[in-house]
Amino acid sequence: MRNPIHVKVPQTAVKNEVVHLMTKLHHPMESGWRKTLDGQAVPRALAGWFECLFNGHEVFRADLESGTASDPYLSFHVRVAHSGVFRFVWIGEDSNSIEKQARIEVS
Template identity: 30%
Template sequence: MTARIQIPAQAKPGEVIEIRVLIQHPMETGYRYDDAGKPIPRNTIRTLNCRYDGIEIFSAELGPGIGANPYLQFTTVARASGDVEFSWVDDEGVAGSERQRLVVA
């Protein structure tokens, strides 16, 4: 599982910045059937956390109502230089994470 985080390379203290994340995940709904007619088990990302400089700033509870390869965009106030780190867990218990450095000056 891979993800791409898009944040500005640099921000001023107090500036509201946009964070965008795109995670590679099928977000299998559990309502589909394979060619043999067997139901395909659900496998979606359940929880997604975003920490900035070690503090949780955003979290999301997702499910089959979110499209494959979930995309999320939200904002945060730039405080100090630090890592923007995402972590998530899906129905199969597979955890993933991705981080990117935000420079505040």
């Protein structure tokens, strides 16, 4: 299966520039609010945590709850001082995690 994570990271940046990062995960984010036609509650199954690491240091973290939409999308900013690799890690409430990396060149 293809990687369900999408990321958008600029390839280059100037030193100390604040770059805009975007990520999206293909995931149903079952909220636990829904009921099937016969009245059974659909169990909650969320991708509950997201972490962004730059060269191994955490720069952004999100705890997502039922109010987050399906196919969760996040956009945030990071100030980059040197070249490196961003790791985008999504962790499910079933402890499965999935990640994608993107490199940025800082001049």
